Amino acid sequence: MEKIPELQRLGITAVELLPVFDFDDTQVLRTGPDGTPLRNYWGYDPYGFFAPHTGYCAEPHLAHHITEFRDMVKALHRAGIEVILDVVFNHTSEGNEYGPTISFRGAANEAYYHLWPQDRSRYMDFTGCGNAVNANHPMVTKFILECLEYWVTEHHVDGFRFDLASEMSRGPMGYEMAVPPALWAIELSQVLSETKIIAEPWDGGGLYQVGRFPGKRWAQWNGPFRDDVRRFVRGDAGLVGEIASRIGGSADLFFPQQVLPTNSINFVTCHDGFTLNDLVSYNHKHNHANGEANADGAHENFSWNCGVEGPSDSEEVERLRVRQIKNLLSVLMLSRGVPMLLAGDEFRNSQQGNNNAYCQDNEVSWLDWEQAEKETEVRSFTERVIALRKRFKTFREPRFFTERRNERGIADVTWHGTRLDCPGWDDDEARVLAATLGGFQGDPDLHLIMNMYHLGLDFELPDIDGHRWYRVLDTACGAPRELLAPGQEEPIEADTFHAHGRSVVLLVALPDEKGT
Known part of the structure; x- marks a missing residue:
């Protein structure tokens, strides 16, 4: 709520919150190289699907979780800003067969999870998190729908972004379904009819559905937009056809599905990967602090460090980096579709080259508001290029x-x-x-x-x-x-x-x- 004036000044119309469902932020996942215990920071491991996360409450001891969350939503709405929740229905915190029994495993294990038919004690894993939710079982579909409708009716949120949404299109034996009941139930729900529904149209098992995600209302994170724009701006040759498609709303991806450019969520950066500053400052990921020998996170980022890996004292390198940031923001804002920014990119927030900071509850992931006060050039440009998009209807045409x-x-x-x-x-x-x-x-x-x-x-x-x-x-x-x-x-x-x-x-x- 404190940062609402900052959002208004930039011209933001909606905030997409990382998961707010209750999760265990005390479990130590592993120990970093310096001995620091690493925990779940992003919250993509829920167990309380109807409860705001305790760790985000200002006064959790007073049990004001719901009141605080509702007050935040109301304050954002008064400022003309919508609230979109990042929701996780592809896996749960119960993990694989060696994980804890918290809820679903003990209640109806064979209904809630994909299990291997030759050994029903073992879990299929299309998420990289140990298990995969059997979203299209009637009982599970009902649970998912009731959860979403609860957050709309009781908390007045404006929409949802579904993490690894393609997993929710898998049916028995984990195969892709042409008409997944869970996804169509969400699309056709009367309660959800005025909400935004946004898919991350892939999963951890290799199912990739950008441009062919089931349904018509679903907006989709446009991964090809991210990759093509990154490559073009860093100077890769032979991409002009792809860039023309991305600027025009990615008709090559979405027109065959008979949907609109507004079904495309255009982005260059998101929580998962490099920040915008790091995209122009590092050629390689630097995830050693995660305690996995730099093996985690995406290996190919289509980044360019402008000649120096990491922070630089060179004025020439810094000028080029700022220009490249402006180029990326410009292409994003002058393209048809719905543009999405990563919080902190407007003031060159850095994760020190870490492109998978899910376990870094420290200065690596935190937004540095002192940096925000210092970095006036990119902040000003971000505000003005958003206003430029709003000035000309050409860039916002839904066709x-x-x-x-x-x-x-x-x-x-x-x-x-x-x-x-x-x-x-x-x-x-x-x-x-x-x-x-x-x-x-x-x-x-x-x-x-x-x-x-x-x-x-x-x-x-x-x-x-x-x-x-x-x-x-x-x-x-x-x-x-x-x-x-x-x-x-x-x-x-x-x-x-x-x-x-x-x-x-x-x-x-x-x-x-x-x-x-």
Whole structure:
């Protein structure tokens, strides 16, 4: 509640909370190299599905768990911010056959869990956590639905993000079901009809359902968006076709499913992996503090350290890192779909290169609010680039590009490279992409340039009758001139624009009389 003004200032419209169901935060998972006991910090191991976590209460001894949680939800709602809960129905804290008996194992073991048919004492594991919930057993589906409806009716939350949601589409023997009862029960529930339902559309057993997750209402974490944008911005070649798809709402993934760009949750970073600062500061993960000999966490992060591994005193390296952060934020905010930010990325929060900090209840994972006060440039840019997205409806259109034309004859999208109408789809060395975006319903026409080559390049600009191009965004410019407020746009006098290496540029077409 204390940080609500910070969220409002940034322009955040919803917060997605890591699991708030009660879990055991006292169990020691292992000991770190320095002897520090490591515990479950993220909360992805629930056992109290109808109870707010005791450790998050300000006054747990007074048993005000529910009151405190409701007060937080009410305060966020008064600020115009929705509350989305990260929920875990793919596994429980009872673990495998050697784990504790807390609830489901003792009540109806064969109903609640996937068990090996040749040995019913052993647990199938599609989650990496020891067990897998048999979500599509009628009794388990009923339990899941009643739990979700409880948090909506009693606590007025606005939606849910389902951890490893693909596991919930597995039926008997663990096979993928075409029409999973649990997922459709959630989609069709009258109580949940006004809520957001968001899937992490994969699981730990290899089931990957991005773009084909069962149902129509479900939004999906767009893993290809994360990976393609990371690779493109770090300078990988031959990705312009993929980037065009991601900017347009990932039609290659979602159009065949007959859903919308708003079904795509676009993100570059999340709790699981590098922070945005670490993405541009480390080539390799540094998870030694987790006590697993750096074997845990994703091995491939599509990151680039800008020339130095970890913190650097070089002003040149720091300038490049800040620019790369701005590039990543710009691509995220100027793409169709629903953008998601990791808390702390707006002020360059670092996890010291740890990309799996689930067991680090210390300075590695904590948000450093003193750092937030020091880091004004990225904080300011984040606020302004969110406002830029809200300024132009083009980026928030709930439809894919169709080449329809506006009253000025400009198509909703025309793709280019450095030369007009030459996007270089088949160029394996291409690191640039530009697009003219036609404005509708009173929106102006826009021209987007992304140059991820290390050298500056000249880009041809299209001619729009009666209009002149003005610069709104150029991540190569120093703060605060890199993103200009309405009325402060700078005119472009030539029919080309020189985009510096590793930069994102946005131009707006305004009537000629503004320039005269």
